[in-house]
Amino acid sequence: MKKVLAFDIGGTKIAYAIIDENGNFVNDVVKVTTPKTAEGIYDFFKTVVKGLEAEVDGVSIATAGAVNNENTKIISHVGNLPEGYNQLDFMALTDKPVLLENDANSAAWAEYKSGAAKGSKHAVVLTLGTGVGSGIIVDGKLLKGKSGAAGEMHVRFDDRHNRKCTCGLWDCLETYVSGTALTADAKLYMGQDMTSYDVIRGLKNGDEKAKEAFDHWQSHLENTLVLMGNIFDPEIIVLSGSMAQFVEYDKLNRQANDDILTQPFTLKQAKFENNAGMLGAALLLFDRLK
Numbered sequence: 001m002k003k004v005l006a007f008d009i010g011g012t013k014i015a016y017a018i019i020d021e022n023g024n025f026v027n028d029v030v031k032v033t034t035p036k037t038a039e040g041i042y043d044f045f046k047t048v049v050k051g052l053e054a055e056v057d058g059v060s061i062a063t064a065g066a067v068n069n070e071n072t073k074i075i076s077h078v079g080n081l082p083e084g085y086n087q088l089d090f091m092a093l094t095d096k097p098v099l100l101e102n103d104a105n106s107a108a109w110a111e112y113k114s115g116a117a118k119g120s121k122h123a124v125v126l127t128l129g130t131g132v133g134s135g136i137i138v139d140g141k142l143l144k145g146k147s148g149a150a151g152e153m154h155v156r157f158d159d160r161h162n163r164k165c166t167c168g169l170w171d172c173l174e175t176y177v178s179g180t181a182l183t184a185d186a187k188l189y190m191g192q193d194m195t196s197y198d199v200i201r202g203l204k205n206g207d208e209k210a211k212e213a214f215d216h217w218q219s220h221l222e223n224t225l226v227l228m229g230n231i232f233d234p235e236i237i238v239l240s241g242s243m244a245q246f247v248e249y250d251k252l253n254r255q256a257n258d259d260i261l262t263q264p265f266t267l268k269q270a271k272f273e274n275n276a277g278m279l280g281a282a283l284l285l286f287d288r289l290k
């Protein structure tokens with residue numbers, strides 16, 4: 001049975017594991033803190049690949065940033081990773097096939113192939129973490145666009161110049177729908193610095209201000225669902241990432257579908273949590289290896 005060495009690179013952690021053709025993790029996922037320099041990241045990759053490449057048929061890498069249509073390089077700036085990271089030559093790590101894909105696209109592919117969106121042909125997977133990402137499946141294919149960057153969720157959402165996004169825009173969608181957005185809403189409604197988890201704890205304890213902050217955050221998520229529902233007409237929208245666990249699914253499903261122009265979609269929570277990116281990029285590589 002074929003196997004792939006699968007990585008997921010984020011701004012804070014790099015995770016890796018060996019995954020087989022059936023999507024099973026052959027060993028426990030190893031997690032390390034992301035090195036502070038691009039050279040440090042590359043050296044880390046070289047060491048792991050050298051140690052494990054004899055056991056696998058290829059290497060897959062789910063990464064922050066947009067990836068070209070050939071799945072060979074990063075074509076955007078990646079704000080939360082060190083300078084020079086987006087120039088690294090991942091293809092030179094080994095003579096075996098290497099596949100690079102954006103982490104939100106990879107997570108979407110995992111949910112589509114064997115997770116919450118399995119059985120659909122048209123799906124949107126929104127990843128709600130520190131930032132917001134999306135992967136869009138159209139007629140069974142991952143939507144990549146002309147350059148590979150389709151699905152970037154950056155658009156001006158408001159015009160009050162309140163929140164600056166990592167992409168450079170003021171009042172960008174990400175600054176209203178991400179985990180960072182909920183902490184900004186907490187500051188607005190509760191007047192103090194809190195984590196997302198603090199807000200959710202307050203909500204569960206019946207704190208009115210926490211409820212206002214959460215409702216404000218969730219109303220922007222609802223707008224985002226209506227946007228994606230109207231543009232892509234999906235059968236299903238899946239919410240992934242650390243914020244997905246907090247969402248009121250029944251309520252949001254009902255409200256968003258009341259507002260869309262097209263036929264209703266189903267709203268679901270992702271099946272795969274932190275390992276979705278690793279799994280999805282590995283499954284994309286297995287398709288290439290066939």
Ligand SMILES: [Zn+2]
Nearest residue numbers: 154165167172
């Ligand atoms: Zn933005």
